[in-house]
Amino acid sequence: WRLLAGLRKAYRGELTITGSVGMLPQNPQALFVKNTVREDLLEILPKAERKSDRLAQVVSLCKLTELLDRHPYDLSGGEQQRAALAKILLLNPDILLLDEPTKGLDAEFKQVFGQILRTLQASGVSILMVSHDIEFCAKYADRCALFFDGNIVTEAEPRVFFSGNNFYTTSSNRIARDVLPEAVTPEDVISACGGAVEPEPELPQYERTLPKPKTEKAAAKKLPVWRKILAAVSGIVSLVLIVQTLKVTDLTKLVTADGLTALAGDQLKLYGVMLVSMLVFALSVSHKAKRPDYLIQTPVEKRKLQKRTVAATLLILLLIPLTLFIGAYYFGGRKYYFISLLILLECMLPFLLIFEGRKPQARELVLIAVLVALNVAGRAVFFMLPEFKPVVSMTILAGVAFGGETGFLVGAMTMLVSNMFFGQGAWTPWQMFAMGIIGWLAGVLYRKGVLRRSRISLCIFGVIASTVVYGGIMNPASALMWAHTINWNIIKSYYLTGVPIDLVRAIGTFFFLWLGAEPMLEKLDRIKTKYGLAE
Incomplete structure (x- = not known):
């Protein structure tokens, strides 16, 4: 079977196949690679044939008209x-291999399926089928064979094959074999008893035009010329400034025992101009997504923040920074396990507000745990590349897909759990807050319609979050943890020496969002829709 399908090579002997071969596997899900049945069918056709009548005929023949805009995994087994x-069938095979094709089909469609096979036979297609559906084989097969222990032990026409078999035979033959030894189908028994056999249903009429998609894809608007020029200039300026920034690798040229050098001041100005140019670039290239089916802004009527989101904002912006201050000022950063536990509980409070007045389902909590686990695994896999990790990107996607509270919880929990591998310390609570606030910002900004779900928009937000947000929190936090005295010069020196690391983190975030943002959001959206998860 696998040799015929071209999946295996013969160890000995020769195999000659004339014509093209198509195989329907036992698990039909192995063939589905797109988000809708329509896209899956179009995917297998060359672009020149996607508007041909053949596609409409196959859709009509297999009764898929009402299923075209559904996800293949949401269909029943028979569908x-x-x-x-x-x-x-769209491959127009000369030889069709079927592996348990009637599995999951209802009795009505089995008749239609049998007639489809007869139609294909009449058009010259050779069909080889492996099946345990004895009744179907007895009715529609031309010849049947019994395969046992690597060999064909018997082979004949269906009537001869099943009437002469005591074990592998049909129910009709078992019941009537003493009176009608050659009856193998219900129709044989009915005809022998003088009954009228209903004629087989006719094949469905072919529809010459394919139904239009439920969601029309709107054409993307082109950027004005002045915005293209502004994007090009600001993008080039940003790249040049990033290269100039990374050239300064000797930190002793920036910070000495006497404080900041003159070069340090120039570098700080350079960083400021770079951030402004990146912001200009982000604003100039932002536009509505090309795929309105999922890459959209939040509708205007849904942009109002919910009460629980406002409560979460108060906790994030007031209570958690207060906890960090108490840990740094009163405990000197020594009680970091206790402070981390407090922040963890404060992170969970907004999330628990989601379940107010209703019983939470385990799958809602499991999803958060899986996102955290993926984030931790991503940080561990890239351990050899300092700060070049998918943690920021996954946290942003969690916030966009499930809301700011979930984004904050995923980011904070990721840093707490992953530091069990990378090392816990006074920095853990700060990392929890910094990463968590990135997820919260992503969720809130998307909810308010500021952040779009296009790939470039998410990538630019990821760069800004990695440098301005995470770096803006962790750099002064490092000064609080390690410097004996705190003043503006010390804080500026920590910012200055931390910029190269922030840029590496930003590049990594851009890289992972560029590759994985759209497919990951598709999967998260499907999970949210299919299981009715709260946002």
């Missing part, structure tokens, strides 16, 4: 078999 069969 998945029909969709997979349609995809194989």
Whole structure:
């Protein structure tokens, strides 16, 4: 079977196949790679044939008209078999291999499926089917064979094959074999008893036009010329300034025992101009997404923040910084386990507000745990690349997909759990707050319609979050943790020496968001829709 399908090579002997081969596997989900049945069927066709009548005919033949805009994994077993069969038929195979094709099909569609096979036979397609559906084989097969222990032990026409078999035979033959030994189908028994056999249903009429998608794709508006020029200039300036910044690798040229050098002042101005140019670039290239089916802004009527989000904002901006201050000022950074636990509890309070007045489902909590686990695994896998990790990008996606509270919880929990591998310390509470606030900002800004779900918009936000937000919190936090005295010069020196690290983190975030933002958001949206998860 695998040799015929071209999945295996023969160890000995020769195999000659004339014509193209199409195979319907036992698990139809193996053929589905897109988000809708329509996209899956179009994916297998060349672009020149996507508007041909053949696609409409196959859709009509397999009764998929009402299923075209549904996700293949949301279909029943029988519907998945029909969709997979349609995809194989679009290849126009000369030889069709079927592995348990009637599994999951209802009795009505089995008749239609049998007639589809007869139609294909009449058009010259050779069909080889492996099946345990004895009744179906007895009715529609031309020849049947029994395969046992690597060999074909018997082979004949269906009537001869099943009437002469005591074990592998049909229910009709078992019941009537003493009176009608050659009856193998219910129709044989009914005809022998003088009854009228209903004619088989006709094949469905072919529809010459494919139904239009439920969601029309709007054409993306082009950027004005002045915005293109502004984006090009600000982008080039940003790249040049990043290169200039990374050239200064000797930190002794910036900070000495006497304080900041003159070069340090110039570098700080350079960093400021770089951040402004990056912001200008972000604003100039932002536009509505090309895929309105999921890459959209939050509708205007839904941009009002919920009460629990406002409560979470108060906790994040007031209570957690107060906790960090108490830990640094009164405990000298020594009680970091206790402070981390307090911040963890404060992170969870907004999330628990989601479940006010209703019973939470385990899958809602499991999803958060899985996102945290993926984030921790991502940080561990790239341990050899300091700060070049997918943690910021995954935290942003969690906030965009499930809201600011979930984004904050994912970011904070990720830093707490991953530091069990990288080392706990006085920095852990600060890292929890810094990473958490990135997820919170992503959720709130998306909710307010400021942040879009296009790839470039998320990447630019990731760069800003990595440098301005995370670096803006952790650099002065480092000064609080390690410097004996605190003044503006010390804080500026920590900012200055931390910029190269912030840029590496920003590049890593841009890289992971560019590659994974859209497919990851698709999966998260599907999970949220399918399981009715709260946002």
